[in-house]
Amino acid sequence: MPDTDDMPVPAPAPSLADKPVTKKFRRHTTERVAPEIASRQGRIAGLAWQKLGGRDAAMAFLNDHDATLGARPLDVAIASDAGYDTVAALIADRARPA
DSSP states (O other): OGGGGGGGGOOOOOOGSSSSSSSSOOOSOOOOHHHHHHHHHHHHHHHHHHHHTTTHHHHHHSSSBBBBTTTTTHHHHHHOOHHHHHHHHHHHHOOOOO
16 A cells, blocks of 8 residues: 555645636727628628529629729728629629529
């Protein structure tokens, strides 16, 4: 049988009193997207999804640089109502036939 004098003594279990106090509610440190921008983004994504034939085609169109726009269509669409209208017209031109 091993000698108990040579065995390490286990540390006592931590108690709830040892736990640091944290805030339950924290403020968000990131900026939130303006509601009108979020609305345009959602609408243009839905339109692209519907007219271009699904998720992959819509994401590719919205996120890739477009030479006619000189930018990503998503960036143009969320920037202003006029930009949204421009991208929506471009989607209509490229729409897959039903």
